[in-house]
Amino acid sequence: MKGWALALVVVVAATLAIGVQGLPTHDAPEAPIHDHVGARYVERGVEETGMRNLVGAVLLNYRGFDTMVEVVVIFTALAAVLALPRAGSVADAPEALPVSPVVLFVVRLLAPFIALFAIALLFRGHVSPGGGFQAGALFGALFVALGLVLGRRGAARLVPERARPWLQAAAPLTFAAVAALGWALTGSFLGFPQAPELHAVREAMALALEVAIAVGGGVILGSLFQTMEA
């Protein structure tokens, strides 16, 4: 077992070593990666998308379709975990994992700040690093941390039972809604209107997506955590 594992690793390593030789040097500004599509994004990205953070522009606008599928992937993970048979009955599970008091204190102390930071990431995402995903990840981390502190039932109370499936589906649904709106406004699926008088609409659409990703992503991460723990 070990023997062929090692052999495989050696073969892969040799292959990669050969392959790496021909790659363009990554720091060079004249590499193809910087001159074709990338160059256009840098040149006209702000004007075409209204976002100064080009990563966000790519995520939401140019390659928004990828992002739509991506939120579907997280949703799939949730559906996957929910579809599995329960490992044990809920009654057997401990109310919460044993956590040291120090950790509890730190989590309690930090929780509001994490939340604040996440919200900042979300709403400043178009001009600074950050955006829906990062905020969602932080919301998710926050849920997880609070789950440790409050116990499963306490954490469950953070998101009302009736709203939960809607929140879990928020990202894909919002994407579809925005895509349909873009379809209606510009004639193309997930199109963002570029006319100056519609800039406000464009920004609202982007913001809706960011918020949906953040909320949906956060809730799903939290739910994954709860399901795993249960």
Add this chain to the structure above:
Amino acid sequence: MGVVDPRPLLAPLISFACAGLVFAAGRNAFWRRFWSLSAAAVKLALVLSMLPGTLRGVVYTFDVVAFTPGIGIAFRADAYGMFFALVSSTLWTLTTIYAIGYMRGEPDRSRFFGFFALCVSTTVGVAFAENLLTFFLFYETLTICTYPLVVHAETPEALRAGRVYLTYTLIGGGFVLLGSVMAFDAAGTLTLAQPGILPADAGGATLATIFAALIVGFGVKAAIMPLHGWLPLAMVAPTPVSALLHAVAVVKVGAFGVTRVIYNVFGVELLQDLGFATPLAWLAAFTILAGSAIALTQDHLKRRLAYSTISQLSYIVLGAALLTPFAATAAILHVAHQAFAKITMFFVVGAIQRTTGKTRVSELAGIGARMPWSMAAFTIAALSFVGVPLFAGFVTKWYLSLGALQAGAGVFVGVMLVSSLLNAAYWFPIVHLAYFRRADGGDEGVHEAPPLLLVPILICAAYVLLLGLTTQVPGMPFSVAQVAVERAFAVPAVVP
């Protein structure tokens, strides 16, 4: 002269529909019999209705679907196909009557009669196949449909025989497919409507592979030695099935395929140039003699019949492989001759088994007195096989010998003679035992088979006589065979 006419398609469809109705009838014996018999009659009438046209040289064609140019399902009733279809639909009618009597009280009769009908459907499909693809379609379907009949008893022995049968025939089917694909690649068509489709410049190795693949593929069902292993085992099937298997359905389809390959895929001219047919002729001659020799040693009646079949079928192959018009006439005629004679024997053997429970040659002492009509029929068939003049078998041997001389291969005349002797050696003891020995248990009086079994037996025996006597009468099989030969050789066959 080609005429578009749906009848070549309708003929297999009738049995197919009949199979569906029989399955649907379930346990209801009346409807099962009604559908089986009426479909057999309708089909016979349908095929017969085409006979006058065929004798005038009309060829009925019907294209069902063309997948791409050159590949499709199409039907064509030429003289040879008509000949074969006539034999099979006549015998279906008789076998159905016989089987209704024979299978009384057996389990799963719906399945039996349903697949029985399907078998006949595919046999007629083979007869009327316009191209190798359609041929292959029915050839393989036939394999599938006979399997449930072979394993009908569901005993371990039957299941084993079924497995062997499938192994042989499926591998054969694979070879046929292989040959067909290669032939299409070489010729761009698979039609069986011409005297040969393969171009002479396709390369010797390719042509040899195609020939070998197709002959092996069809040879399995034609039970050319050494591909015959399945046939004796398949004797476990109920007797009507054996009769059908041996007379028309399976083995005859194989032999029919061999002749189609020789006359319509390669063509006489090309094969004469290539010389592939000579080894095939020798193999056939070997099978004729070896089959007879083994038959001589068998005590079990059905097994003796089985080896006799192996031997008899190679007459057809030999006739085709000699590549002369006379031999071809013999080959085609033997399709009918062997069919009627052999089915008579099987019917009789089945009747003996049902009536007295005897299955071995050595038990047959005095049976002639008990079942006079049946044994008379058996004797007629035996005489025909031996080749006594005035019986059907004589006509075959006569033309085959003429053909061999025509081909400059007189040695095969010797083969005919030796084979006749061997035939006499294994049939006459039965006749002798039946008539000239007393049964051990004393005389038990006349105890003939029930009418449902006896009537088909007598009709078949009468037909064997008729075939031998009426060679020159127009409208009888001989004239159809002549039309077929004329097409294959593009010359009028001379009647000596």
Add this chain to the structure above:
Amino acid sequence: MSVAWEQLLPWAVALPFVGAALTPVLAARSPRWTGPWAWGVVLATVAVTVGLVAHVAEAGAFTYAIGGWSGAYGIELRFDRFAAWVLPLSLLFAVIVPFSWRYVVVSLEPARWGAFYALLLLVMGGMIGFSITGDLFNLFVFMEVTSLSSYALVAVGGRGVAAWAALKYLFLGAVASLLALLGTALLFVLTGSLNLADVAARLGPDVARGPVLIAFAALVTSFLVKAAVFPLHVWLPDAHAIAPSPVSAVLSGLVVKTGIVGLVRVVQLFHAADAVPLAGFHLALAWLGAVSIVMGAFLAIFQDDLKLMLAYSTISNVGYIVLGFGLAAPYAAVGASVHVVNHALIKTTLFLAAGALIHQTGFRTLSDLRGVARAMPQTAAVMAIGAVSIVGLPPTAGFLCKWYIALGAFEADRAPFGFALVFGALFIFVYYIRMVNALYFQAPVHARVAEATEVPWSMRAPLLLLAASCLVLGLLGGAPLAFVEPAVAGVLPVGGP
């Protein structure tokens, strides 16, 4: 007024995704309605795909720029005649979903119904997206949706064993996805683009060969794993056999085909770019296909578990498809393309019929299921029709595909592959005969088998429909082959047949 069908292209993906997102919402209120809801979503998707296929038949391949960003600057969807297989795909879902109702009600607690149907819709959406996207990275993301939901669906049915099978599938699947991502990344680094057509255009002769080859190898290996080509099939038998039968049908009939679709897309790309020695690759592919045919069939012969037998048969059928593309002859490639659909239909039929037998009797091995045909004649007949179709006996559609592939072998002067193909078919015949034999010609050993009743109509109707389709597809004959021919002609060095 003519409908601009091409405008609906992204909705072929978005519809199932939205449907999937709403399924748990619905499930929270009324689990009973999730099944019909999923069916409705599938039917709506079918309607869209029908329009798309009609459009492609009329106007030829077309592209759709998402968000209006055309070419390499955004994500471009591309619908050609090869992608038209999404229509049979969604149609099969329209049959599988109602079939699964009974299974779901009997085997899963209501709390999981929503998630189950959501996953089914996600698999469908993922595969449709995978088939219609014209963007490398988008291909990867869609592949992940499909794979992730497939892993979970394997584990839905049982506890430990199913989870273990699913995890094995997950590990291999994740490595395969990773390789696809690596290949995508390398191509992106080399060309600065992710659009398939654009990448092909930019892979000029001045691009370093080493990384290109590695990218090619990574992508091809990835898709060969997803397609379960021998010897990369190790994940398949357990996963497909242990999954609930409706899921097995989805996985075996459809999900493995994403590997094939991916393979075709990659070969299209590299053929256009002329950047790697495709002749050698095709030969290797043909060998892999031939070995898959023989090994898959060979291993299937020895299985007693009905579903395991079907799973191995998938390996051998995928072998036919891979061989067909590997021969690089027009006939063979056309045959292989149609066999993608054909095998999907037949394998769905077989798995659902097997599921029906198991569902009614509780047994899953051939030796236990002996003689079940007497008690369940209709289901057994469906099984038998499926068997005849998959063996490829004429006049079923399977025959024509194999005929074309074999013809391609001779056309390409690779006669040994023709031989391998024909005799591989015999192997396949052997185990299906074994199956039919056991169902029909052996006496029942269990009272529960002898006294089994036919499946309820919610399962029987889909079965009968599928069996009828197997026959009809055969009668359609050359039409599907003629339909895909233009698409395949573009992939190959030579013109169509």
Add this chain to the structure above:
Amino acid sequence: MAPFGVDLDYVAVAALFCIGLYMLVAKSNLLKKLLGLNVMETSVFAFIVTSGMVEGGDPPLLVAGAQPPFASPIPQAMVLTGIVVVVSVTAVALSLIVQIYAHYGTLEVDELKERP
């Protein structure tokens, strides 16, 4: 960074890939295998991000004071997507592992292979 003509970043990425691969194939513990898979995934992400960098470049944030050249935004967007995909796969895998343990009481592959 490329002393002696060797692109150290890419070499490091390849090394990480191999370490992950080794863990995935050689380790018997399922959780270690999963960690190995994660290492492999991150190495590919590292490769993608690295390829988009440029000597002395700023992040692709076109705010006041930002100077070209900028790192390419596309690889970063790709990796963001990729990270989310990986965490999804990991979550599902972990759920399965927990189930397997609950049923078999072991996480070692060689022991699992012996169980029915």
Add this chain to the structure above:
Amino acid sequence: MSDLFDAVMLALLLATALAVARARDLVAAVVLFSMYGLTLCLVWQHRGAPDVAITEAAVGAGVTTVLFLIAVARTRREERR
């Protein structure tokens, strides 16, 4: 300076990855993996990819680690042998 920082970081990355591979205690392995993720995140932050860095910190190092820890808690802590 920058080159030196990069080199140290790459070395640290490889070291943590190897440590993950070697650790027998699964909790230790998971924590080391989290460190590995954070190192990666520092590299990215330093090299012009702050968006990726934040996401990796939150998801790669944060959420993944917690999920792993739960899994370890629900199974067993020691790798056999």
